[in-house]
Amino acid sequence: MRTHARAVVVGGGAVGASIAYHLAKAGWSDVVLLERDELTSGSTWHAAGLLPLFNMSYAVSHIHDYSVKFYKELEAETGLNAGFSVVGNLRMAQTQARMDEYRLYASTAETVGIPHEWLTPQDIKDRYPLVQTEDLVGAIFHPTDGYINPADVTQAMAKGARQRGVEVIRRVQVDGFSRQGDDWVVHCTKMADKGGNLISSEDKFTITCEHVVTATGNHAQRTAAMIGTYIPAIPVEHQYIVTEPDPALVEWRKQNGEHPVLRDADAKWYVREERGGWILGPYERNAPACFKFGVPDSFRADLFPLDLERIEEEYMSMIHRIPSSETAGLKDDFNGPICYTPDGNPLVGEAPGVRNFWFAEGFSFGITAAGGTGHYLAQLMTEGEAEIDMWSLDPRRFGGWVNREYATKKNEEAYEHVYILHHPDEERPAARPLKTAPCYDRMAARGAQFGCVNGWERPNYFAPEGFSDHDARSFRRGGWWQYAEAEAKAVREAAGLIDASAFTKHVLKGPGATAFLDWLTCNKLPKVGRINLTYALTVAGTVRTELTIVRQAEDAYYLVTAGAAEAYDSDYLAKMVEDKIGEFGSMYLANVTAQYGVFALAGPRSRDILRDLIVAEDPAAALTNKAFPWLSAKQIDLGMVPTLAIRVAYTGELGWELHHPMEMQNHLFDRIMAAGEPHGLKLVGARAQNWLRQEKSYRAFGSDLGRDATPLEAGLDRFVDLDKEFKGKAAMLETGIRAKCVTVLIDGPDDADPWGREGLFHDGQMIGRLTSGGYSVAFGKQIGIGYVRPDLAVTGQALKVRIMDGLYDATVTEDSPYDPKNETIRMNG
Known part of the structure; x- marks a missing residue:
C-alpha cells in the first residue's frame, strides 16, 4: 500500500471512480482511491441509473454529454460491460409552456451538439402505443441516452483506473486531513469488515499527497468540516418503486426493442423499463432533507421506510399515462438519500481557504455527471483550467453565510423543482428574503419584484400593486x-x-499593492483619483475575474467585482496576496461588501439630480466634465452621507455609482428620490439594466466572460496592455483567437427575445452561440452578445439565430451600437 501519492481521492462511488480514472488518464498514475466500505456503497448502489441529457446549463450539458459518450467506450478498454441501455429518453409535455421550456433547452443542447427530435402526440402513439397521448401537446426525444447499471459502470471505471496505475483501497475510513509543508496528510483507519467496524487504533495509517479530492456524497458536510469549512450539500429522500412485469409491456417487447425512458415533467416523474415491469421515480412535493447534521456512523448502505402516501399522486399519474401499468403489482421499493445543493448544481472545484484540496460533492444526478466531472476536474487539477467554464459549479459560489438551515430549505426546494417549469426568469422563493439592503422595504413599497444574487435581494423590475411575479414568468415575453x-x-x-x-x-x-495589482491584472493601473476596468487571468490566459479598480492613493485601491462572485473572488484574491506578499511587499486585503451600499444613478438628467444633492461651494461646477471627468472617482458629500462617487455607468449613459455607508442608505435613498422627482427619475431593475448594457456591448462576467475565453477573444483588446507582464499573458497570446465576441441585432419574433443560450448559424451551419440576449429599446428589436467563428466577426455579417422554434435574421453590429463614440456617457455639463 502506498504511503505517498500525487493525489488521494476519497469516496468510491461513481464520481470518485471517474475522478481517479481521469486523473490517471491525464498522466497522474500515482493516485490512491479510498472507500470506507465497498465501491458503490453510497448513493451509487440505490441510484436508478438514468442518464438524462436535458439541462439548461451549458457547463452541465457538456458534463452530461461527455458521460454518455464515455460510458459507451468503457467496455472496449476494460472488458467490463457498463450496463448501458441506449433506449432513448422521451420527455413529454402537457402544456405549450412546457414545450417552450423544451425549445429553450434544445437551444442549449444544439450548441453542445446533443441530438434530439420533436414528436407530436400522434408520433408518440405510433411509436409507443402503451403511452396515453390525448392530453399531450408534444415531446422531445433524445435517442442517444437511456439508463445504465450504476454498480457496473463504477466497477468498469475503477478497473480502468487500476489498469492505469491507480491503487484502490477499500474499507478505509478517512478520519481527517492535516498539512505537512505544502503536502496533505490523509489520516486513515482500516475497517474490520463489511459492516464497517473498526479493527483497532493500531490499524491507523497516513498517506501523504500533493492533492486531495473528496467525492464523499452524503458525507460531504463531515468531509468539509475536517478542513474547517462548510458546504451546503445535504441529502434529500428520493424514493422509487419497481412493479411486477406488465403483460402489455412484455408483449410489446416481443416485436420491439426495449422501451425508452419516459418523463412526464408536468406529472413530476420518470418511468423506465425494468425486467418487464416499470420503475417509477417521482419528484414530489415535501420530500424531506435528511442528515442535516451529518450521516450517523451506523448508516451504511441503508434505506429509509417508504412513504407511499407522499407519492400517491405521482403513482396515479403513471397509471393514467401508462394504463397497462395498473395491473402490475408492486415488486420493490427504495427510499434513499441523494445529495442536493441550493441551486441543484454540484460543487466541483477548489475548496475555499486551502490549496490543492478539491470538492466533487452535491450530485443529485451523480451517475449522469460522474464521467464528465472526472474529465473536467482532472483538467482543472492537471492543467490549471478546464476547456469549459466551471464557474457555475465552483464550490465558492456559496459564501460563508450559507448554513445548515438555509441549505436544508433550499435543497428541499431544489428537489421539488426538478420537474417544475424552469423559466429563465424564475426566482425560487425558499429561504427568502434573507440578506437585504436597508432600502429593501422602501423599494418593495414601490413595487420592486426581487431577484436573489449571492443571497442579496435585488430588484429585477418594478410593477404596480397586486402584480404577481410568479404569474408574470414566461419563456417568451412575460x-x-x-x-x-x-x-x-x-x-x-x-x-x-x-x-x-x-x-x-x-x-x-x-x-506591495501597486506592484501586485499590476502583475495580477492585464490593463494599465489607473492614476490616483481615476478608475479602470481590468481582468485577472487564469493560468490558461482566460478571464478569471473582472475588476473595476478605483485608485484612492498611490498604494490604496478599492476593488469592485461581480456580486454573485463574492466568496469566489475573495478566496482568490486572498490566495494571490498570500502567494505574492513576499515578492511585492506587505499588503492588507479586506472584504467590505456588507459595509457599503451602492446606487447607480444614470441617464441624461443624472447630473441635474446630483447637483441638487451635493454639498459643495459651487454644486454646478463640482460635477462638470472638467471637475469630475468620466472614469474618475471622488469622495463627495450627498447631504449628510459621505459617498465615493464613481463616474461610470453600466447602462452606457451619463451616470455615477454612489458607494455609501450601508447604515446611511435609507437617508440617501430618500434624498435621491425627492431630488429626482422633478427630473423624471424612475426606479430601475436588473432586467432593464441587462438590456441596456448589451446596447453598449458591455460584456457580463459569468455569461459573456469566463474561464473559456481570453480577453482578446472577448474583444477586450483596449483593456489589455501588452507592453507589461502580467499573470496569464503568455498563455493568452499562445491561445490565439479561437472565437470572437460580437454583438448582434436580431429581427426576431414579436413575442419572444433570446435569453443568451441560443445557437448562431451561417449557411445552415452552427458557427457560434449567444451568451447574452434581450431587447433593445434604442433599436426596437432583439439584441444579443455571443461568440462566432473569427472570420464571421465582421460588422454587417448576416447570421441566423435560433429563438424558440424558428431561425431569425441577425446582423453583426459594430461594438457599442448605441453611442459608439461614447458621446452620451461623456456628456458635457
Whole structure:
C-alpha cells in the first residue's frame, strides 16, 4: 500500500471512480482511491441509473454529454460491460409552456451538439402505443441516452483506473486531513469488515499527497468540516418503486426493442423499463432533507421506510399515462438519500481557504455527471483550467453565510423543482428574503419584484400593486416585460436609479499593492483619483475575474467585482496576496461588501439630480466634465452621507455609482428620490439594466466572460496592455483567437427575445452561440452578445439565430451600437 501519492481521492462511488480514472488518464498514475466500505456503497448502489441529457446549463450539458459518450467506450478498454441501455429518453409535455421550456433547452443542447427530435402526440402513439397521448401537446426525444447499471459502470471505471496505475483501497475510513509543508496528510483507519467496524487504533495509517479530492456524497458536510469549512450539500429522500412485469409491456417487447425512458415533467416523474415491469421515480412535493447534521456512523448502505402516501399522486399519474401499468403489482421499493445543493448544481472545484484540496460533492444526478466531472476536474487539477467554464459549479459560489438551515430549505426546494417549469426568469422563493439592503422595504413599497444574487435581494423590475411575479414568468415575453421596457426607456431619456449594493467590494492597500495589482491584472493601473476596468487571468490566459479598480492613493485601491462572485473572488484574491506578499511587499486585503451600499444613478438628467444633492461651494461646477471627468472617482458629500462617487455607468449613459455607508442608505435613498422627482427619475431593475448594457456591448462576467475565453477573444483588446507582464499573458497570446465576441441585432419574433443560450448559424451551419440576449429599446428589436467563428466577426455579417422554434435574421453590429463614440456617457455639463 502506498504511503505517498500525487493525489488521494476519497469516496468510491461513481464520481470518485471517474475522478481517479481521469486523473490517471491525464498522466497522474500515482493516485490512491479510498472507500470506507465497498465501491458503490453510497448513493451509487440505490441510484436508478438514468442518464438524462436535458439541462439548461451549458457547463452541465457538456458534463452530461461527455458521460454518455464515455460510458459507451468503457467496455472496449476494460472488458467490463457498463450496463448501458441506449433506449432513448422521451420527455413529454402537457402544456405549450412546457414545450417552450423544451425549445429553450434544445437551444442549449444544439450548441453542445446533443441530438434530439420533436414528436407530436400522434408520433408518440405510433411509436409507443402503451403511452396515453390525448392530453399531450408534444415531446422531445433524445435517442442517444437511456439508463445504465450504476454498480457496473463504477466497477468498469475503477478497473480502468487500476489498469492505469491507480491503487484502490477499500474499507478505509478517512478520519481527517492535516498539512505537512505544502503536502496533505490523509489520516486513515482500516475497517474490520463489511459492516464497517473498526479493527483497532493500531490499524491507523497516513498517506501523504500533493492533492486531495473528496467525492464523499452524503458525507460531504463531515468531509468539509475536517478542513474547517462548510458546504451546503445535504441529502434529500428520493424514493422509487419497481412493479411486477406488465403483460402489455412484455408483449410489446416481443416485436420491439426495449422501451425508452419516459418523463412526464408536468406529472413530476420518470418511468423506465425494468425486467418487464416499470420503475417509477417521482419528484414530489415535501420530500424531506435528511442528515442535516451529518450521516450517523451506523448508516451504511441503508434505506429509509417508504412513504407511499407522499407519492400517491405521482403513482396515479403513471397509471393514467401508462394504463397497462395498473395491473402490475408492486415488486420493490427504495427510499434513499441523494445529495442536493441550493441551486441543484454540484460543487466541483477548489475548496475555499486551502490549496490543492478539491470538492466533487452535491450530485443529485451523480451517475449522469460522474464521467464528465472526472474529465473536467482532472483538467482543472492537471492543467490549471478546464476547456469549459466551471464557474457555475465552483464550490465558492456559496459564501460563508450559507448554513445548515438555509441549505436544508433550499435543497428541499431544489428537489421539488426538478420537474417544475424552469423559466429563465424564475426566482425560487425558499429561504427568502434573507440578506437585504436597508432600502429593501422602501423599494418593495414601490413595487420592486426581487431577484436573489449571492443571497442579496435585488430588484429585477418594478410593477404596480397586486402584480404577481410568479404569474408574470414566461419563456417568451412575460408579464414583467412592459415594465422593464419602460425602465430602460427612462434611463435613455431621463434618469434611473438602480440598487447595486450586491456588488462585491474589497479594499487593498500597502507597499506591495501597486506592484501586485499590476502583475495580477492585464490593463494599465489607473492614476490616483481615476478608475479602470481590468481582468485577472487564469493560468490558461482566460478571464478569471473582472475588476473595476478605483485608485484612492498611490498604494490604496478599492476593488469592485461581480456580486454573485463574492466568496469566489475573495478566496482568490486572498490566495494571490498570500502567494505574492513576499515578492511585492506587505499588503492588507479586506472584504467590505456588507459595509457599503451602492446606487447607480444614470441617464441624461443624472447630473441635474446630483447637483441638487451635493454639498459643495459651487454644486454646478463640482460635477462638470472638467471637475469630475468620466472614469474618475471622488469622495463627495450627498447631504449628510459621505459617498465615493464613481463616474461610470453600466447602462452606457451619463451616470455615477454612489458607494455609501450601508447604515446611511435609507437617508440617501430618500434624498435621491425627492431630488429626482422633478427630473423624471424612475426606479430601475436588473432586467432593464441587462438590456441596456448589451446596447453598449458591455460584456457580463459569468455569461459573456469566463474561464473559456481570453480577453482578446472577448474583444477586450483596449483593456489589455501588452507592453507589461502580467499573470496569464503568455498563455493568452499562445491561445490565439479561437472565437470572437460580437454583438448582434436580431429581427426576431414579436413575442419572444433570446435569453443568451441560443445557437448562431451561417449557411445552415452552427458557427457560434449567444451568451447574452434581450431587447433593445434604442433599436426596437432583439439584441444579443455571443461568440462566432473569427472570420464571421465582421460588422454587417448576416447570421441566423435560433429563438424558440424558428431561425431569425441577425446582423453583426459594430461594438457599442448605441453611442459608439461614447458621446452620451461623456456628456458635457
